[in-house]
Amino acid sequence: MLSDLQQALLDSRYGKESESKSNLRKGWVAVLTIRDISMVAGGAVHESANVLFTTWERESGLLTSNDEAGNDAAKASIENALNAVRHNTQEVLLSLD
Numbered sequence: 001m002l003s004d005l006q007q008a009l010l011d012s013r014y015g016k017e018s019e020s021k022s023n024l025r026k027g028w029v030a031v032l033t034i035r036d037i038s039m040v041a042g043g044a045v046h047e048s049a050n051v052l053f054t055t056w057e058r059e060s061g062l063l064t065s066n067d068e069a070g071n072d073a074a075k076a077s078i079e080n081a082l083n084a085v086r087h088n089t090q091e092v093l094l095s096l097d
Contacts, residue, residue, distance in 0.1 A: 024060055031056045034085060044088040048081070055081040 031053050038049035055077055062074035 021064070024064065027056060027060055027063075038085070041089065041092050043092070045085065045092055048084040048088045052078075052081040052085050 035046075035049045035053045038046040059074035059077050062070045063078075065071055
């Protein structure tokens with residue numbers, strides 16, 4: 001699977017570090033895979049996947065911070081972007097019916 005290869009490449013480049021850094025790399029793998037696959041659906045799915053990528057890029061570093069408010073805000077922002085991808089994907093799938 002593409003995401004497994006991406007994970008292996010990131011692990012080899014940055015090494016196996018703390019669990020939190022490993023989780024951030026896994027998040028990058030997921031976000032990159034979502035963005036790549038969203039190109040097939042195009043339209044709102046691809047646009048929302050790009051927003052997810054940008055949001056992850058901007059907010060993911062806060063997920064490991066000791067700033068609880070910043071951490072919570074980052075989680076909410078990422079979750080909102082992810083939910084938009086899910087919603088747009090469901091809309092496309094329902095339209096195929």
